[in-house]
Amino acid sequence: MTIKPVLLWSDALILLLLATVAVLVWLARKNDTFRAPWRQIMRSRMGAVTALILSVYVGIGLLDSLHYVERLPGEPGQAAQYSGEVLSALDALLTPLRVKVEKTYSAPLATHLYAKETITGPDGVEYRDFPPLKYPGTHLFGTDKVGQDVLYLSLKSIRTGLLIGSLTTLIMLPFALTLGIAAGYFGGRIDDAIQYLYTTLNSIPGVLLIAAAVLVVQVQIETHADLFETAAARSDVRLLALCAILGVTGWTGLARLLRAEALKLRELEFVQAARAFGVTDARILLRHLLPNVMHLVLITVVIDFSGLVLAEAVLSYVGVGVDPGMISFGNMINGARLELAREPVVWWQLAAAFVFMFVLVLAANLFADQVRDALDPKSRGRA
Amino acid sequence: MSKLVVANLRVEIQAGARLLKPVDGVSFEIGTNECVALLGESGCGKSLTALALMRLLPDGGRVAAGSVHLADENLFAFTEAQMGEVRGGRLAMIFQEPQSSLNPVMTVAEQIDEALAAHRGLSGLAAAEEAVRLLEAVGLGREKLDAYPFQLSGGQRQRALIAMMLAGDPEVLIADEPTTALDVTVQAKILKLLKELRQQRGMGLLLITHDLDVVSDMADRVAVMYAGQIVEWASRAALYSTPLHPYTQKLFAVLPRLDRRGERLDSLPGRVPGPDSVFIGCRFADRCPAVFERCRVETPAFHEATAGHWSRCHLAEADQTLSSTVRNAHRITQIGADGAPYAVSLSPVLEVRDLAVHFPIRKGLLKRTVGHVKAVDGVSFQVAAGETLALVGESGCGKTTLARAILRLIEPTAGQVSLLGEPLANLRGEALRRKRAEMQIVFQDPFSSLNPRMKVGEILAEGMAALSLLPVSARPARILDLLNQVGLPEDAVGRYPHEFSGGQRQRIAIARALAVEPKLLILDEPTSALDVSVQAQILNLLADLQKKHGLAYLFITHNLSVVSYLAHRVAVMRGGKIVESGMAETLLTRPQTPYTQLLLDSAPGKKALLPVE
Numbered sequence: 001m002t003i004k005p006v007l008l009w010s011d012a013l014i015l016l017l018l019a020t021v022a023v024l025v026w027l028a029r030k031n032d033t034f035r036a037p038w039r040q041i042m043r044s045r046m047g048a049v050t051a052l053i054l055s056v057y058v059g060i061g062l063l064d065s066l067h068y069v070e071r072l073p074g075e076p077g078q079a080a081q082y083s084g085e086v087l088s089a090l091d092a093l094l095t096p097l098r099v100k101v102e103k104t105y106s107a108p109l110a111t112h113l114y115a116k117e118t119i120t121g122p123d124g125v126e127y128r129d130f131p132p133l134k135y136p137g138t139h140l141f142g143t144d145k146v147g148q149d150v151l152y153l154s155l156k157s158i159r160t161g162l163l164i165g166s167l168t169t170l171i172m173l174p175f176a177l178t179l180g181i182a183a184g185y186f187g188g189r190i191d192d193a194i195q196y197l198y199t200t201l202n203s204i205p206g207v208l209l210i211a212a213a214v215l216v217v218q219v220q221i222e223t224h225a226d227l228f229e230t231a232a233a234r235s236d237v238r239l240l241a242l243c244a245i246l247g248v249t250g251w252t253g254l255a256r257l258l259r260a261e262a263l264k265l266r267e268l269e270f271v272q273a274a275r276a277f278g279v280t281d282a283r284i285l286l287r288h289l290l291p292n293v294m295h296l297v298l299i300t301v302v303i304d305f306s307g308l309v310l311a312e313a314v315l316s317y318v319g320v321g322v323d324p325g326m327i328s329f330g331n332m333i334n335g336a337r338l339e340l341a342r343e344p345v346v347w348w349q350l351a352a353a354f355v356f357m358f359v360l361v362l363a364a365n366l367f368a369d370q371v372r373d374a375l376d377p378k379s380r381g382r383a
Numbered sequence: 384m385s386k387l388v389v390a391n392l393r394v395e396i397q398a399g400a401r402l403l404k405p406v407d408g409v410s411f412e413i414g415t416n417e418c419v420a421l422l423g424e425s426g427c428g429k430s431l432t433a434l435a436l437m438r439l440l441p442d443g444g445r446v447a448a449g450s451v452h453l454a455d456e457n458l459f460a461f462t463e464a465q466m467g468e469v470r471g472g473r474l475a476m477i478f479q480e481p482q483s484s485l486n487p488v489m490t491v492a493e494q495i496d497e498a499l500a501a502h503r504g505l506s507g508l509a510a511a512e513e514a515v516r517l518l519e520a521v522g523l524g525r526e527k528l529d530a531y532p533f534q535l536s537g538g539q540r541q542r543a544l545i546a547m548m549l550a551g552d553p554e555v556l557i558a559d560e561p562t563t564a565l566d567v568t569v570q571a572k573i574l575k576l577l578k579e580l581r582q583q584r585g586m587g588l589l590l591i592t593h594d595l596d597v598v599s600d601m602a603d604r605v606a607v608m609y610a611g612q613i614v615e616w617a618s619r620a621a622l623y624s625t626p627l628h629p630y631t632q633k634l635f636a637v638l639p640r641l642d643r644r645g646e647r648l649d650s651l652p653g654r655v656p657g658p659d660s661v662f663i664g665c666r667f668a669d670r671c672p673a674v675f676e677r678c679r680v681e682t683p684a685f686h687e688a689t690a691g692h693w694s695r696c697h698l699a700e701a702d703q704t705l706s707s708t709v710r711n712a713h714r715i716t717q718i719g720a721d722g723a724p725y726a727v728s729l730s731p732v733l734e735v736r737d738l739a740v741h742f743p744i745r746k747g748l749l750k751r752t753v754g755h756v757k758a759v760d761g762v763s764f765q766v767a768a769g770e771t772l773a774l775v776g777e778s779g780c781g782k783t784t785l786a787r788a789i790l791r792l793i794e795p796t797a798g799q800v801s802l803l804g805e806p807l808a809n810l811r812g813e814a815l816r817r818k819r820a821e822m823q824i825v826f827q828d829p830f831s832s833l834n835p836r837m838k839v840g841e842i843l844a845e846g847m848a849a850l851s852l853l854p855v856s857a858r859p860a861r862i863l864d865l866l867n868q869v870g871l872p873e874d875a876v877g878r879y880p881h882e883f884s885g886g887q888r889q890r891i892a893i894a895r896a897l898a899v900e901p902k903l904l905i906l907d908e909p910t911s912a913l914d915v916s917v918q919a920q921i922l923n924l925l926a927d928l929q930k931k932h933g934l935a936y937l938f939i940t941h942n943l944s945v946v947s948y949l950a951h952r953v954a955v956m957r958g959g960k961i962v963e964s965g966m967a968e969t970l971l972t973r974p975q976t977p978y979t980q981l982l983l984d985s986a987p988g989k990k991a992l993l994p995v996e
Contacts, residue, residue: 268831268832269826269827269828269831269832270831270832270833270834272787272792272824272826273824273826273832273892273895273896274845274849275792276790276792276819276822276823276824277819277823277845277846277849277850277899278815278816278819278849278850279845279849280849283849287834287837287845288834291834291836291837292834292835292836377835377836377879377881
């Protein structure tokens with residue numbers, strides 16, 4: 001079977017990010033001050049375990065970012081026709097899970113469907129009973145409303161979660177770092193201007209702002225439908241737009257924190273001493289302020305990352321999150337929400353989303369703790 | 384009769400896997416109407432001793448052995464509820480930082496009432512009357528009852544705190560560095576108040592301090608602490624006339640004083656051993672000038688050399704007078720020609736004329752300027768090469784603002800600063816940056832003056848890089864040379880500041896300033912955060928560097944004994960103005976203005992200024 005690779009915008013960004021990290025690591029590989037803290041992290045049990053969990057998540061996310069379309073079987077000599085369904089390397093690996101589709105809900109590792117149906121017996125008599133599954137005992141987390149395997153959905157959701165978390169953080173960080181530290185260090189009119197900016201942003205309800213922006217983007221996508229070859233490309237652009245909006249509105253908290261810290265630091269004597277040397281402002285910001293606020297940045301970024309993974313669920317619930325057709329934790333929870341009222345309750349969709357998000361967020365938090373300890377010269381070597 | 388008897392007190396702290404012993408067998412007693420001083424440098428265990436008496440040890444800390452009897456009742460046998468009544472009642476404690484000892488959202492009256500209700504069962508009108516009486520006893524007016532702590536000055540806060548502690552009518556008052564955070568004039572008043580209160584009420588006073596001068600003003604008996612033990616216990620008169628323990632003798636020898644001008648201060652090498660050290664023999668042996676073989680193997684007992692005068696030293700055992708041996712062995716070496724007048728060059732390094740720094744007070748939405756705070760208000764002086772000008776004044780007099788204005792860290796409002804004859808005011812950009820190499824500053828707090836995220840090598844290289852004075856290849860050699868000059872090991876280059884002690888960090892700060900070869904060094908209270916023995920090392924270093932490089936020093940301080948030791952000329956600042964200036968010997972012995980006279984009179988330990996011998 002022939003395939004054609006498809007590069008979605010988010011794939012391109014992920015590859016770019018990966019390449020940047022790879023180049024940085026390559027450049028710094030000989031630098032011992034850079035390697036020592038990482039070696040310390042990897043040597044601690046907690047650091048190694050959380051790093052392993054995170055790399056499994058990232059690995060799944062990366063596999064899921066290698067997209068392609070399959071060539072449809074056609075007459076020889078005809079121009080190649082491709083399927084409208086964009087698949088990823090992860091889909092290919094998970095084909096057994098992906099294609100084992102039931103009719104509707106089934107509990108984890110069940111042998112029969114969750115709902116009774118009218119079945120025509122071999123003798124032609126109709127009766128109501130739980131029909132047997134096509135693939136009994138193979139769905140670890142059960143199946144959803146349309147019979148898709150929940151484990152498959154959970155694994156596919158990882159990319160969406162990671163993307164929203166990391167991309168939004170990357171968009172947010174430059175704003176928060178430059179504006180926050182500059183406001184605190186320079187003070188005066190610069191501080192006033194930046195404070196006005198974030199106070200204004202903060203005074204508009206976040207959900208309203210995001211909803212408005214998402215709706216605008218959605219209208220744009222619909223009026224230019226011809227620009228998008230596939231449904232995947234469309235939902236991808238919507239996801240990126242969501243990240244951008246969350247990033248542009250989400251920097252205020254960290255900026256305010258950094259402003260306060262910079263206000264404190266600029267009065268400290270090592271900053272005064274640097275100014276007495278005539279060290280330029282840019283260098284003071286970079287050498288003296290930035291390293292001394294990095295612990296705050298790291299903690300806030302990880303909390304924000306976790307918050308964003310969770311916020312996606314809330315936004316999807318309100319209807320302004322990712323495209324409803326896109327597999328994400330938010331959409332999984334949203335789908336499970338209505339079924340919680342059923343008797344007996346349909347819990348496995350929620351449980352799967354919960355377990356996957358919980359492990360990701362917990363691992364990220366614990367890993368960040370290790371990184372912070374390792375980068376802090378005072379606590380280095382204490383472990 | 385003794386009110387408070389502490390016998391063989393041991394405190395242990397479990398810190399992870401390590402067992403620390405910060406207090407290791409401390410015994411002393413306080414009689415009725417007696418002041419006992421617990422004297423020692425930071426880290427010797429004196430504050431933990433006080434907390435153990437109050438049974439307020441931090442988490443993980445416990446009393447491992449010993450007893451504390453307050454009027455023959457064993458405090459350690461009390462239940463926690465009984466102890467609650469003793470605390471703040473019969474045994475009260477005041478702390479160093481009056482700012483954080485008072486609750487900022489309660490008025491003085493509310494805080495005193497709380498103590499009165501708890502320990503005397505008073506409430507309503509009776510409590511109000513008693514509160515007024517207490518406030519008047521500590522010298523505060525009745526109108527201060529409804530004041531919040533932020534409305535009071537530092538000295539008034541300390542008075543309010545003392546009033547609170549008197550509410551329970553204590554038999555013994557513990558004062559942990561009660562005046563360290565205060566100005567000298569305020570300190571003198573608080574110490575006088577404590578003395579009067581002790582006499583009026585017949586209470587015992589346990590004064591915890593590091594200041595020998597305060598002790599000489601206040602104490603009846605003195606316990607000198609070192610590394611968790613009391614090394615000397617004597618009446619004040621005996622201790623100040625014939626100190627027996629080498630550590631005590633060293634403490635006296637390192638004090639900067641007027642009569643030691645031009646001499647090299649005796650110094651105490653090394654530092655107080657940590658509470659996790661394992662000792663074989665004498666704890667002071669590693670730093671002791673009189674050490675001999677026996678000190679290394681045998682722990683000295685606490686000998687009573689003369690009646691009531693105890694010393695934990697082998698030399699106190701027999702009837703030996705160690706004092707002269709030690710002092711002679713470590714006879715102060717002279718710097719240069721004794722008392723030679725320093726050479727005043729004709730062209731001053733720094734010339735300040737009518738300098739003023741006014742901060743606008745802005746109010747309202749549009750931030751209109753409604754007035755000015757005149758932090759520095761028309762100050763003029765000169766400093767020549769090789770000369771030290773001391774700028775003396777109490778907190779808030781504008782001396783630090785002045786230093787920052789000279790360095791152009793703050794823009795002056797008016798006046799002129801000239802460095803080597805060139806006015807700084809018109810310099811911009813590159814010209815100003817080059818000029819910065821000629822003046823540098825050393826700050827007070829060695830902990831906040833070094834970036835914790837930079838290695839020492841990077842810190843020292845920063846100035847050279849910013850001013851591009853040396854080619855990059857020559858910098859490592861220069862950094863090692865600087866470390867040598869300030870007496871730090873060469874491997875310091877790759878280490879972070881937190882690995883160094885306070886004194887070592889101050890050396891790094893001095894090396895950083897010297898890196899750009901300045902002509903003028905502004906020293907902003909460079910020794911006030913350090914212990915006296917470390918202070919002596921730093922003062923010696925500063926004197927050496929001045930001699931070697933012909934540096935001009937602008938020495939900002941509130942410590943008159945340092946001034947009298949180090950300064951050639953003195954300028955006294957008050958309210959942003961210089962009220963008096965002149966040669967150090969003249970000004971300190973025959974002050975012309977009442978304010979200078981007041982400063983000199985307030986300095987503690989006038990008696991101690993007399994030579995010890």
